[in-house]
Amino acid sequence: MKHEWPLWEIFIRGQHGMSHRHVGSLHAPDAEMAIKNARDVYTRRNEGVSIWVVEAVNVAASSPEDKGAFYEPSNSKVYRHPTFFDIPDEVGSM
């Protein structure tokens, strides 16, 4: 018999943030309790307005060994970064 509750990854959208951010992980028996636990563990100081929970086994992750092949080719391609444009203030956060 399995005694451990599954692990959940917690994402919270802050008061002023625009997207959900990963804040950590916790254990809970189901999704509803994971949201309640996240409320108690991560939003005690008014950090959030929205909570997402994802069971950790459902997160597919890139492998650290692929780092070179995945990311290095973009190092020399400075033109991929929009650093040559002035962004108007009205656009807000990008």
Added chain:
Amino acid sequence: MDANLFQYLLRLGDNTLVLGHRVSEWCGHAPVLEEDIALANTALDLIGQTQLWLGLAAEVEGKGRDADQLAMQRDIWDFRNLLLVELPNGDFGRTLMRQFLFDAWQVINLGRLMNSSDPRVAEIAAKASKEAAYHVERSADTVVGLGDGTEESHARMQAALEYLWPYVGEMFLGDEVDAAMVAAGIAPDPASLRAEYDALIGRVIKTATLEIPDSSFAHKGGKTGVFHTEHLGHMLCSMQWLQRAYPGASW
């Protein structure tokens, strides 16, 4: 001073004070980290509500006392909490069953107090009711999870319900203080909360596959201060010793 209002506010404040302290006893001892944090949060919410109720009680009393003095420098015979909240924690299941039986009453009572003729009472009730709504959601979920859980958790929850049930009735008993509050439009008649309470807990207990004991016997005396269980004195010993040993000591 309005002696009846003072008594009524002590009852509200002592309920949250005593239960808050009981729940805080789990801090560092809960079965899992997440529950430990959740219980500590609940305890802090209850202590926060206590500051408001006892703060108002002290103001109504008008003798220069404050919430801290009422909490830490009264002795057992001056406490006006329900017997239910002073009972020892027992196992985790019994703690959560006690929490649920209290939260269900608290959320209904606060809902009525939000319409109090006394704006100070209505304001505190409005603030506290948001916390109470979350508390009852959480404790109800846990009662269902454990009741409808394993054979062992089910048996423990049924035993908890049977142990605690005789302490439920006191929440609905009225006396002359309640009658004065009803007459002044400050608070509801306790008996008038029973139907809504029975519907709420009936639904949750049924989902939890548990059975409410077939008995209406009710221990009483806590909220009137006539008598408390032997457990409250022990609790006050550990809760109050610092202020008793070093009166006025501050953080």
